[in-house]
Amino acid sequence: MGDIYDNVIELARRRGFVWPSSECYGAVAGFIDYGPLGAMLKRKIENLWRGFYIIREGYYEIEAPTVGVESIYIASGHVKGFADKMCQCPVCKEYHRADHIADEHGTAHADSLSTEELAGIINGLPCPSCGEPLENADVFYFNLMFQTTIGPGSQRTGYLRPETAQGIFIDFNRLSRFYREKLPFGAVQIGKSYRNEISPRQGMIRLREFTQAEAEIFIHPDHKDHPEFSRYADYSVSLWGQTHQMQDIEPVTPTMREAVDSGLVANEYVAYYISLTHEFLTQVGINPKKLRFRQHLPTECAHYALDCWDAEIFSERFGWVEAVGIADRTDYDLKAHAKESGDKFSVFVPYDEVRYEQRRTIVPDMGALGPHYRGKAKAVADALIESEPGPDGATITLDGESLFIPADLYQIREETIEVRGEEVIPHVVEPSYGIDRILYCTLEHAYEEEDVEGEIRKVLHLNPAIAPVQAAVFPLMNKDGLDTIARNLALELQKTGILAQYDDNGAIGRRYRRQDEIGTPYTITIDYDTLKDHTVTLRERDSMQQVRLLASTVPETLSRLIQGTLPFAEAGRKI
């Protein structure tokens, strides 16, 4: 057999976590189906995430369409920037990045050239694969966004979103109103995003349709101290900064306070979400020893991002997998949408005290300007307002012509203006989670093959909070009324919101193994003692230990076990 990946994926397929999509018509790379247990697991991971970001941080969730009009992605830069300029070698048919080829042969800023310019430059250069000259090779765009058209016969172009973030940015003004126009505030979105990857490999790691959980937190550009920073000030995580990477030295583990003060992490907001991400991922079940935070190198950091850290999870198969990106995107996106849409993407921030400013305004005398300049009067007035008048009059430029306006055609007013605050374009701190990657890594870290008396026991050590099935109820024997008692107990559990499977098929050991494989944390068995004293056994998946307790207390006890507020040893009498 292969490595742990093969074993995990085999189990995931067999037991209904993850399946290839549209199998009966031939599966398509980059798309997967979540089966019954996978969909449940995914939802539980998402709900744990909601617990952090919505309930604790107070950033409400929105849901925007996955199809967006072209303008959104023109503004965000995806229409232009999310495309690669490619060319194909006429000899070996290999595809290459045209700008990379030009770059290697000494062309500066090749990525900013047009396709025509690039085609001219690479013409005759050797193909990086076969070495033959690239004769008259076309340079064309390959955009990684899925394109569609909106409406019948419509010329309106739409794109499937390549990230959920833009849906939040373009709702900025509505959100600002919702939060009563007070920074900081944030919104989150969990949903599908789409990227038409050239070569999606690596199973669930690189998908063409994937789920993101993103938070966009709008903060004042001059106040990047997180109000709740004390929560994580003493928290320490493994940080692999730019300088560590370039000098090839190990990550360091300072406290967040130290990391911010030393300048390793740009500000408290970024540090706060690094810690929160660490806490979230370890709660999901990621092994903290296989988790590190790596700072983007200057070359890979998007040009607008001020600081960017990836949470990387170690996979036996894929190495360090980028699962979360935490970036300070500054005001890049809001400015871009302001420019493209013409709307204002800012918040009015009042000063602590009202300021008074002396201001000199020029008030044109339209009654005099009108008859004098006729059709040009309006333009003259506008130019006048912007001008710097001398003692006798002002010189303005209109249609390239210099024009002198005598001082009696306008008034100069010295005013004291009350300034209560200013319009501020917030900076955006963005923690962005790849749920599918987290889910895979969780499975991989939870998976264990244990040798029990010569048999291999496959167990998913899933955190009870995210296990798709929380409990199973077995009658020891399928007779003497044990089965009825077991069924009734399963019903009782379901009434308290616990997903409990009833299973009476096969030997008891086999039933335990089945539940171990899907990560069910607790199993309850009804035996002959139950008939005498109404007690049942409760078995813990990880230790295989059992305790005995009254059947009537099982729902309450299980709830507390799942919440983590009751240690298993105290759940009942040891056997």
Added chain:
RNA sequence: GCACCGAUGGUCUAGUGGUAUGACUUUGGCCUUCCAAGCCAAUAGCUCGGGUUCAAUUCCCGAUCGGUGCACCA
């Protein structure tokens, strides 16, 4: 996209120019007083399309998916 390798019940596999082996799983039954025990039975398969052939799961070509390398990863 390219090159190489692979694809047989749900899973893992044997094998073949004449529609297929075994194990595990699953389901039903018997048995069974707590960790994949035993017995009986049942269900279930040659990735897809084309070609060669009387006949293709097998040979050839192509596609799809998976793996590896190249390229790509805003």
